[in-house]
Structures are given as structure tokens and as C-alpha cells.
Amino acid sequence: MKMGQASNPLSTSAPVDATAGPSLIPDLITRIPYCLERHFRSLCPPPGLGPRWTLFIAILAAGILLVSCLLCVICCCCRRRRHHRKQPKDKETVGLGSAPNTTTTHLVQPDVDCLEPCPGGDQQWGRLLLSLEYDFGSQEIRVGLRQAGNLKAEGTADPYACVSVSTQAGRRHETKVHRGTLCPTFEETCCFLVPPAELPKATLKVQLWDFKRFTKHEPLGELQLPLGTMDLQHVLESWYQLGPPGTTEPEQMGELCFSLRYVPSSGHLTVVVLEARGLNAGLAEAYVKVQLMLNQRKWKKNKTSSRKDTTTPYFNEAFVFLVPVSQLQSVDLVLAVWARGLQLRAEPVGKVLLGPRASGQPLQHWADMLAHARRPIAQWHYLRSPREVDRALTLQPRLPLFRPRS
Template sequence: MGHPAGPHSAPAPTGTSAAPGLIPDLVARSPWPRWAQVAVAVAAAILAASCLLCVVCCCRRRARRRKPRDKEAVGLGSVPGTTTTHLVQPEVDDVGSGPGGAPQWGRLQLSLEYDSGSQEIWVGLKQAADLRREPGGQADPYACVSLSPQPGHRHATRVHRGTLCPVFEETCRFRVPLAELPRTTLRVQVLDFRRASGHQPLGELRLPLGTLDLQHVLEVWRTLGPPGTVEAERTGELCCLLQYAPGWGRLTVVVLEARGLSLGLAEPYVKVQLLLNRRKWKTRRTSVWKGTAAPYFNEAFTFLVPLSQIQSVDLVLAVWAQGSRLWAEPVGKVALGARASGQPLQHRADILAHARRPGARWHRLRPAGEVDQALGLRPRRRLPLPGS
């Protein structure tokens, strides 16, 4: 029997879903406990806030990238100097051409000091800025310093990876008699280091020393000019591969090929020599090639050099040829050791840092006398021929 509905009985449920107690009903019907529901709600709130923060950060980064980088200039006034203020001349070539003018090749900061007692000029390479490169590209620059009337002697800095504003902080010196100083020109080449190909010039500076007042220390910024041709001397270039296994104490030298040799050379070959504590230790030689300025040797030599002696060993690669005389003479040499500089020193450092990994590079041949003088070797004297 049905009971009549009283005044305090609950009303019949309606068919609408938009009831004001929808969320409390869902919470009440959920099989999860109250603490689990609170934890899920807090995690969802944190996830939403993190997504919103990531969107805001991405928008800011895109806005920064859209700003033109050409407006970012290096303030020369904020560059620290190592010379006192009263010894520094005013900057001469500080102002470059604006947009629409001549192309900019960058700027170079250097210091010059001439010692009249020893008749030596000290060249300090400080840094370079705004080197020219393709848009968005990077370079591995290094600088090469030489004096134009003095053949052979030059100084190369170490390579700086992935930058267009390298800080060199290196000093070199050249002997220049006081009478020859007005006719001497300082040449600084900034090059992009390439492992397996020729190095690409980035800019060049030619500074006549006769136009400068070298009675006191001179520190200036100079604008680099268009790069000239890289002077690969008449002796040519040599490509070699090096590998060192410290566990076995095994040094592998592969003489690959040479290029740019003089066509007048007869029967060129390569001598591979190891020096231990500035004394001749081990010597090997490749086969002889005839009638070519680009011989392809591709010959490997293995030397047993313990890890305890690797820092005291100098590797010298020398190209020999008969030439116009009756005996063979060194055409040019490459020194790869702790006393090397520039690219040869970088090549040696790479193979020691990456054990058992081979590395091949081209090296410019230097005059034999210059390399022997740097390594402290005495020249080999030969008896003169009758009638010579």
C-alpha cells in the first residue's frame, strides 16, 4: 500500500543535469578517497601552471631573437687594457664605415713596443672583434704575425673555437735593426682554421712601422682590411695523420701526400724523425717519387714511445729532394711537438687529448733552417766540391 506524500518528504528527481550540486555529487560518487582527489587536483593545477609558464618563456625567447643583432656594438671604452694611461696613444682607426659603405672585416687590438737596446720589436695581440663570416656561421680563428722584409720568421697564435671575437693575449718579438725600422711593415693575418682543407683568410692588417711613434708603448685598435692570399711558401704543404695509443705506447705517423712543391725538385721523399730531449732518436723515410709536385705517399710508420716520454719527444716531418745539386737537401720541415706553435701544436694536442683517435691535417712546410733553429739542432755541414 502506498503512503501518501507528506509535507516533509523529498521532492521527486527531475530530468535536468544542470543541477547546482553537480560537482559535490561527482565527488560523493567517486570511489577514490578524499585525500586522493585533493592530490589529483593539486597535480593538475601544477601541470597547468607549468604549461602556461613554458608558453610565456617561449614567446619571450622568440621576441628576443627577432631583435636585429646589427645594433649590438662592442664598446671600445669598456675594453680593459694592460698598459697605463699615460703610455697609450689615441686610437686612430676606431671608426668604421656605416651601413651601405665598404664591407667590414672586423677590428684588431694590438700593442707595439720597440726596445732600442736589443733592437727588438714586441708585438702583443690582444683580441679581435666583429670578424666577418656568413650569416649565422661561426669560425675557428687564429692570427699569424710576420714582418714583410724578413722572410720565413712568423708567429701563429693558438686556435680559438667557435667565436667571431677571439681573445688572443699572446706576445711575440722580432729583431729589427733601427736603420731598417722605417722600411719594415707589420703584417697580421686572421685565418679560419680548417682541419682537412686550406685555411680561409678572414681579414688582414698591414701596418708600416715607419709611420708610428715607437718611442713608448703603443696600444691601438685597427680595422682589418680585405683578406689577401694566404702565403703558402714555395716549399708547399704536407698532409699527415697522427694517432697515439697511450696504453701500448704506440705513436703512428701516416704520411699521406704533399702539394705545392716546386716543379724543379727531383725525386722528393719524406723523412720522419723523432727527437728525444733535442737529440735525434729514430728516423724513417718514405719511398721516392719522381717528376711530380704533388706526390701521394700514403705510408705508415709506428714508433714505440712510452707515455712518460711523450712530452719530451718532438716529431719532425721533412720533405727532401735532390734538386739541382748532387746530394739531397731538405725542402721544408714541419715540427710537431711541445715547442711547436699554431696549427702543428694544435694537431699534437688533439691526438693526445683524444687517445686512439686518428687525426689528419695539412701543414705548411717551413724553411729547414728556421725549424732547426727553433728546435736547437745544428745544421749538417758538407765538404765543398772541387771548383765550387
């Protein structure tokens, strides 16, 4: 420095103060990219440490995922426990008896005593539409079974009706079975011979039964009409209230179980006599006769072996008859239970008539056999009075055999 020159305090050779205001901001701005670059370099791992960091991150992510799954499972279990604890309370039957308001209890659920059928209540056992007509010329009363309604049964039933008159023992009429209904429509008419002198003491009895193929039939209701108290000068048709069913089975003469099978191609009618039950204890050596009628004349017959000293004989014997399809409408099948009584001679105990001219359960059994060809159809049948069956058959006498004169 020369003598005489004044020193310049702002010279570049002089030290710069870092705290100077004008140069601080530009320096920071210029240093930001370098700082960011150095920061990212510090974050990036060296080439040798790359896989370790990746493995660490994968383990950490798997741990987080596992912990979150465990937490979800725990939460679901807690919710289910709470739901199961609350569910029995929701499904509990509401105790209407403990309700403070008795009016609400009575309206929602009446007492059990009120739900029981009252003795004089309407339609307790159902109703029956019946028509009565008396013919003074033939001395017959015609009973027309129209229909029944509101029968009392669990679910549905297979009802049929059984009609009889007290003055005619062993004479009754059975309707056909109606499947799966509580309001059957019968539309059947039957006639009973009742002289005018017996009308005051005669009683018409109509029983409704639920048909069971292999067990005892269940009673559905009963109607008893004293004919002496009714005006039979005109045709009567009205609804009658059914009463409680009786405890007696119709015609306690025993029952017979057998099966029918028909093959249309070969014309073979197979009758298998299985067993009987409910026979009189005083009978001995019971057996069954199987007989075919053609055009109301005796045609073919066969019989089982006898069973001694039993009220429930078991036979299980089969008989095959050749019946062409063209003759089915002209054939009647009769099964009769015979036994030795006190007179030591065989007498018919009861009979069952099947075929186109039958009625009630036997007619239904015959129809089932024809509807299910080549398949045996077994069923129990009540034995009817031999006189009644013979009257229904109206058998013609046999043709006299020609005998050459000697």
C-alpha cells in the same frame, strides 16, 4: 399507453438526439482512452511483422548516417580548396616597391645598395687589438696579439693569426686555432729581430685565417702597419681596423698531409705520411723524413720512399715509434720534405714541427692527438722554412762517441 396520459417527450424510450448539448462533452471524455488504445494498437505491428520493421528502421538510420558523413566530407574538401586558393596570396612577398608611400618603403626595407658594406665603413672586416714594443738593446720588436672582434664570416669560424715582418723572409708566428668564434682571444706574444736601420722600411703584417682541416684555409682579414711611421719609443696598444684579406697563402712552399695516433697503454706513436701538394715544379724525387727529438737531441728517424717528377706526391706510408707516456713532454716530432734540386743533391724543402714546443696549427694537431687517444687524426700543414724550424728547435750537438785509441 393508457388513454388519458400525456406523452413525455423526455422519456428514455424515445430516441436520443446526438447533437444534444448536455451529453456531448461527457461522451467525448469517456471515449478518449478507447481511441488512444485503438491508435496504439494500430501502430504496433503484428507479431509476424516485427523483424521486418526493425530491419527497415536500421537501414534507414544507416542511410541517414552515410549521407551525413558524405556531406561532412564534401564540406571539408570545399574548405580545403578555399584555404589552398587563399594561401599563396597570403605567402606572397610584399612588394614594397609598389607601395604608394616611399617613406614607408625606405623605413621597412632600404635599397640593396645601402646594405652593401661601404669602403670606409666601420668594422667591415673586424678589429684587432695589438700591442707593439721595441727593445733597442736587443733590436727586437715584440708584437702582442690580444684579441680580435667582429670578424666577417658566414656563421662561425675557427680563426688563427699569422704574424710576419717584411724584412725577415721566412720568419713568421702562428697562433693557436680558436674553435667556433668570431671574437677570439689570442694573448700571445712574438718577437722579430729588426735593426734600427731597417725600421723605416719594415712593415708588420698580420693575417687572420679560418682554419680548415682538409681544404685550403679561408682568409678573414689582414692588417699591414709600416713600422717607420710609428713612434716605438713607448709601448703602443690599440685597436686596429682590419682590411680586406690578401689572395696569397702564407708561405707558398707547399703543404703536407699526415695523421697522428698515440696509444698510451703501449706507448706506440704512429705517423702516417699521406701526401704533399703545392711543391716546386723544379724538384725531383721528393720524399719525407720523420724524425723524433728527445730533450732537444736527435733520437729516432725514418723516411718514405721517393716519388719522381711530381708536385703532388702520394706516399701513404706508416711509421711506428715507441714513446712512453713519461717522455711525451720532452719529445719533438719533425716532418721534413726533401727533394733533389738543380744541384742534383737532396735538400730540405720545408719542415713541420709538432710537440709541446710547437705553436699554431701543429700544436693544435698534437693536442688533438692526445685528447683522442687510439684514434688517428689527419690534417694538412703548411711547410715552414727549414731555418725557422731549426731555430725553434735549438738543437744541441750530438754527444761525441767514445772511440778507443788504437
